[in-house]
Amino acid sequence: MAFEGLANRLQNTMAKIRGKGKVSEADVKEMMREVRLALLEADVNYKVVKDFIKKVSERAVGQEVMKSLTPGQQVIKVVKEELTELMGGEQSKIAVSKRPPTVILMAGLQGAGKTTTTGKLANYLRKKHNRNPLLVAADIYRPAAIKQLETLGKQLGMPVFSLGDKVSPVEIAKQALEYAKNEHHDYVLIDTAGRLHIDENLMDELKQVKEAANPDEIFLVVDAMTGQDAVNVAKSFHDELGITGVILTKLDGDTRGGAALSIRAATGAPIKFAGMGEKLDALEPFHPERMASRILGM
Amino acid sequence: SRYRKVDEEFFEELEEILITADVGVQTVMDLIDELKMEVKRRNIQEPKEVRAAISEKLVEIYQGEDGAPTDLNIEDGRLNIVLFVGVNGVGKTTTIGKLAHRLKEEGKSVLLAAGDTFRAGAIEQLEVWGDRVGVDVIKQSAGSDPAAVVYDAIQAARSRKVDVLLCDTAGRLQNKMNLMKELEKVKRVIEREIPGAPHEVLLVLDATTGQNAMSQARQFSEATNVTGIALTKLDGTAKGGIVLAIRNELNIPVKLVGLGEKMDDLEKFDAEKYVYGLFADLVDEA
Numbered sequence: 001m002a003f004e005g006l007a008n009r010l011q012n013t014m015a016k017i018r019g020k021g022k023v024s025e026a027d028v029k030e031m032m033r034e035v036r037l038a039l040l041e042a043d044v045n046y047k048v049v050k051d052f053i054k055k056v057s058e059r060a061v062g063q064e065v066m067k068s069l070t071p072g073q074q075v076i077k078v079v080k081e082e083l084t085e086l087m088g089g090e091q092s093k094i095a096v097s098k099r100p101p102t103v104i105l106m107a108g109l110q111g112a113g114k115t116t117t118t119g120k121l122a123n124y125l126r127k128k129h130n131r132n133p134l135l136v137a138a139d140i141y142r143p144a145a146i147k148q149l150e151t152l153g154k155q156l157g158m159p160v161f162s163l164g165d166k167v168s169p170v171e172i173a174k175q176a177l178e179y180a181k182n183e184h185h186d187y188v189l190i191d192t193a194g195r196l197h198i199d200e201n202l203m204d205e206l207k208q209v210k211e212a213a214n215p216d217e218i219f220l221v222v223d224a225m226t227g228q229d230a231v232n233v234a235k236s237f238h239d240e241l242g243i244t245g246v247i248l249t250k251l252d253g254d255t256r257g258g259a260a261l262s263i264r265a266a267t268g269a270p271i272k273f274a275g276m277g278e279k280l281d282a283l284e285p286f287h288p289e290r291m292a293s294r295i296l297g298m
Numbered sequence: 299s300r301y302r303k304v305d306e307e308f309f310e311e312l313e314e315i316l317i318t319a320d321v322g323v324q325t326v327m328d329l330i331d332e333l334k335m336e337v338k339r340r341n342i343q344e345p346k347e348v349r350a351a352i353s354e355k356l357v358e359i360y361q362g363e364d365g366a367p368t369d370l371n372i373e374d375g376r377l378n379i380v381l382f383v384g385v386n387g388v389g390k391t392t393t394i395g396k397l398a399h400r401l402k403e404e405g406k407s408v409l410l411a412a413g414d415t416f417r418a419g420a421i422e423q424l425e426v427w428g429d430r431v432g433v434d435v436i437k438q439s440a441g442s443d444p445a446a447v448v449y450d451a452i453q454a455a456r457s458r459k460v461d462v463l464l465c466d467t468a469g470r471l472q473n474k475m476n477l478m479k480e481l482e483k484v485k486r487v488i489e490r491e492i493p494g495a496p497h498e499v500l501l502v503l504d505a506t507t508g509q510n511a512m513s514q515a516r517q518f519s520e521a522t523n524v525t526g527i528a529l530t531k532l533d534g535t536a537k538g539g540i541v542l543a544i545r546n547e548l549n550i551p552v553k554l555v556g557l558g559e560k561m562d563d564l565e566k567f568d569a570e571k572y573v574y575g576l577f578a579d580l581v582d583e584a
């Protein structure tokens with residue numbers, strides 16, 4: 001059955017070989033089969049799984065597992081360690097520019113959660129760091145995108161900079177920066193329209209916004225339910241923009257969220273925050289270890 | 299193009315392509331097992347021949363025995379109600395805009411219900427779509443009861459004698475009990491007001507979604523008895539292959555396909571074309 005926890009599966013595998021007294025390489029291979037399935041069912045990218053299994057197999061046929069009295073547990077431990085390692089340390093830090101304002105650019109596919117996360121991040125910066133952010137409405141395409149950000153701004157009691165939907169995002173970004181300097185905002189959060197990573201025009205536009213705004217952080221916002229395509233998306237955004245971090249949204253759902261691992265492997269960029277709901281306080285620092293357990297269904 | 303044999307390497311590549319299309323590892327392994335037997339039985343050697351076999355098998359998984367209708371259940375001479383459900387950000391509101399446009403082009407009168415009273419700017423978003431395609435939107439203020447909005451919309455649809463009422467709802471994750479209950483209530487209001495309605499409950503699925511889509515289909519079906527899927531964002535590089543398993547396990551067919559953000563970017567679902575697209579890369583280079 002899909003989504004059954006890895007621990008269960010490995011235990012079942014172990015039960016089959018328990019009578020044998022000694023764990024062989026073939027047994028480890030069988031266990032790795034289960035690990036592979038668990039990762040694929042959790043949406044970890046096919047190629048990432050392949051590399052991962054290769055790496056873990058090497059450790060698993062080593063002394064620490066083979067000589068252990070509980071090889072099943074030992075394999076889980078190795079898998080978890082490697083997964084956590086791959087996902088990086090805790091990284092909820094946000095850049096601070098020596099010359100304020102600090103500029104943060106939000107980017108990602110359609111519907112990933114950029115606008116909502118922009119609001120959450122502003123809230124976080126004010127609450128946790130006593131900052132005074134300016135929200136910038138640079139999505140001129142999606143119907144009522146500006147209105148959406150303005151509504152969030154109102155809920156937060158924070159200003160939203162907008163020039164309507166007839167001015168280019170590049171121009172909006174430029175003017176927003178001027179405005180922020182004059183009004184002594186120490187952070188500028190730029191919400192952008194969702195776009196496909198293969199949309200050359202819109203990806204180009206984003207590059208221009210980057211050039212104009214010279215951001216200190218470029219966050220790729222990714223839906224935690226994303227499947228195998230996460231790697232393509234993250235790679236493309238990273239190649240075009242050079243992202244500095246990832247924010248994983250909708251982790252309040254029941255997805256395993258294997259995309260987290262794929263993105264991390266594909267870009268090397270740290271996952272900094274996790275979106276845990278629709279409300280404006282539902283943003284948390286990302287915990288690599290918890291994520292590893294979740295991907296494994298433990 | 300290079301010559302290919304139908305060997306172990308071929309099947310490995312097929313496995314990779316299908317898993318990468320989010321078909322799901324178990325479905326893919328079962329399929330490949332069957333395919334290998336078929337290839338042996340029919341003594342297939344050329345990739346060209348195996349192409350037909352793969353297509354057949356995939357369509358078989360997708361359609362099973364019966365070919366449940368994949369057309370929208372919209373009939374002349376009655377008020378048709380379509381309820382849109384799904385998790386956050388998948389494309390519900392946009393698909394409503396596109397479908398309204400298509401129905402209007404077919405000469406039908408359409409009304410929209412702004413049943414997402416929760417998300418910031420959701421009502422205004424639907425209103426922009428209403429303006430764009432030239433149909434009215436029935437709304438209340440933000441924060442009001444979605445069931446009440448839908449009730450209002452049904453009354454308006456009745457008195458205006460419109461052909462189709464499309465009901466938007468707020469995105470919600472399927473594991474949120476209270477929000478799923480709220481959705482059940484919206485559906486109950488529709489059932490109570492119009493016998494036989496809603497005529498369609500469309501689950502909107504983002505093609506970028508991985509295996510969690512199965513859980514979405516299961517939970518939303520349980521709450522609202524989903525009758526079809528609108529698979530959005532197929533203009534990207536994701537394939538949404540999980541719809542195969544959803545159809546196979548839950549018998550919910552894909553009825554609409556979203557291919558962009560403009561009002562014309564909506565198509566009917568063509569199972570054979572879709573299925574072929576899943577593995578075209580493999581056989582085209584063969």
Ligand SMILES: Nc1nc2c(ncn2[C@@H]2O[C@H](COP(=O)(O)OP(=O)(O)OP(=O)(O)O)[C@@H](O)[C@H]2O)c(=O)[nH]1
Pocket residue numbers: 108109110111112113114115116117139142145192193194195221249250251252253274275276277278282386387417469471
């Ligand atoms: N449950 C949950 N919902 C979220 C989370 N983050 C965002 N959402 C919801 O996801 C949907 C899409 O969010 P948006 O902020 O509009 O996404 P976006 O990336 O700005 O979308 P576009 O601008 O259209 O590309 C909305 O319904 C949000 O309320 C989260 O962490 N958890």
Ligand SMILES: Nc1nc2c(ncn2[C@@H]2O[C@H](COP(=O)(O)OP(=O)(O)OP(=O)(O)O)[C@@H](O)[C@H]2O)c(=O)[nH]1
Pocket residue numbers: 110111142194196384385386387388389390391392393414417420467468469470502530531532533534555556557558559563
């Ligand atoms: N590329 C592409 N984008 C789409 C498609 N359908 C919708 N979108 C975009 O996806 C984003 C989210 O669409 P919405 O219609 O707001 O999604 P929703 O399900 O109503 O979102 P919530 O109400 O917040 O849950 C918007 O930016 C849409 O323009 C599609 O078929 N292709």
Ligand SMILES: [K+]
Pocket residue numbers: 110111112223386387388504506
């Ligand atoms: K999404």
Ligand SMILES: [Mg+2]
Pocket residue numbers: 114115116139142145191192193194
């Ligand atoms: Mg947005």
Ligand SMILES: [Mg+2]
Pocket residue numbers: 390391392414420466467468469
């Ligand atoms: Mg909506």
